[in-house]
Amino acid sequence: MHLFKDLTRLSAKMATGLGGVALSLAVSGQAMAQTVIDGLPVRGAPHPEGIALQPASTSLADEAHWIDHMVLIIIGIITAFVCALLLWVILRYNRRVNQTPARFTHNSPLEVAWTILPIFILIFIGSFTVPALFRQQIMPQADVTIKITGYQWYWGYEYPDHGVEFSSYLLQPDELEAHGYDQSFNLLAVDEPMVVPVGRNVVIQVTGADVIHSWTIPAFSVKQDAVPGRLAQAWFNVEEPGIYFGQCSELCGQGHAYMPIEIRAVSEEDYIAWLQSHGATNLAAAPGYTEAATQLASASN
Numbered sequence: 001m002h003l004f005k006d007l008t009r010l011s012a013k014m015a016t017g018l019g020g021v022a023l024s025l026a027v028s029g030q031a032m033a034q035t036v037i038d039g040l041p042v043r044g045a046p047h048p049e050g051i052a053l054q055p056a057s058t059s060l061a062d063e064a065h066w067i068d069h070m071v072l073i074i075i076g077i078i079t080a081f082v083c084a085l086l087l088w089v090i091l092r093y094n095r096r097v098n099q100t101p102a103r104f105t106h107n108s109p110l111e112v113a114w115t116i117l118p119i120f121i122l123i124f125i126g127s128f129t130v131p132a133l134f135r136q137q138i139m140p141q142a143d144v145t146i147k148i149t150g151y152q153w154y155w156g157y158e159y160p161d162h163g164v165e166f167s168s169y170l171l172q173p174d175e176l177e178a179h180g181y182d183q184s185f186n187l188l189a190v191d192e193p194m195v196v197p198v199g200r201n202v203v204i205q206v207t208g209a210d211v212i213h214s215w216t217i218p219a220f221s222v223k224q225d226a227v228p229g230r231l232a233q234a235w236f237n238v239e240e241p242g243i244y245f246g247q248c249s250e251l252c253g254q255g256h257a258y259m260p261i262e263i264r265a266v267s268e269e270d271y272i273a274w275l276q277s278h279g280a281t282n283l284a285a286a287p288g289y290t291e292a293a294t295q296l297a298s299a300s301n
């Protein structure tokens with residue numbers, strides 16, 4: 001998906017030409033200072049005064065960002081055009097300047113044009129957004145499957161291939177330091193993050209146990225409602241090792257703000273070691289297990 005990265009950069013550059021607002025929108029996503037926790041850089045987190053998207057960490061997010069920038073340019077052009085028209089009408093056709101107004105009410109060519117042109121604009125936008133939606137909604141072959149359940153007010157994670165199951169709770173402000181976080185991670189850091197291997201297709205199955213929650217990681221462009229009685233799927237493939245944060249994004253009750261999501265994307269070896277530390281069965285089903293086992297064997301020889 002390097003094409004999308006390049007296009008994202010290109011469109012971000014074009015967006016900067018639109019003015020100060022676009023400039024700050026395009027650059028603020030990259031301005032985050034990188035914190036490292038347990039040897040993993042924090043790549044997906046909100047930061048003070050940030051107003052744009054978090055840096056994209058999956059091919060889906062690259063694509064979504066590109067579309068976002070592209071639509072921003074179209075919006076910019078349309079807004080400028082409408083403002084110019086308004087200004088022209090205000091200055092040229094006010095009562096003082098234009099004392100005998102024309103009395104016609106229709107202009108067929110103009111009416112046809114302003115009906116057809118927006119249709120073409122929508123078709124143009126749709127030719128990017130519809131394929132992107134399909135790429136998000138058609139599940140690839142899963143290397144890792146994780147079942148995620150939203151509860152009032154925490155998340156439950158299950159790795160059905162390995163019999164690993166745990167709940168993930170918000171860390172209270174006085175617990176942050178003991179877990180290696182500073183206070184800026186309040187309302188983001190959890191006691192048990194979800195762990196995935198980098199560069200592998202992770203398919204998540206999301207449901208809710210009580211009310212509707214929404215499992216969201218902005219840096220992945222993944223947002224999936226967790227609806228009781230339904231099992232929805234979403235997927236992502238994290239490009240770089242790091243820590244990524246998200247928050248429940250469906251108002252679910254008084255504890256809605258206190259059920260964040262933390263993901264650690266690690267190497268396959270670290271993923272297998274993590275599975276092992278959580279009493280996983282059937283380790284051989286983990287992606288990269290054969291390579292890791294071979295490496296271990298050759299290291300011990």
Ligand SMILES: [Cu+2]
Pocket residue numbers: 150151212213214248249250251252256259
């Ligand atoms: Cu919730």
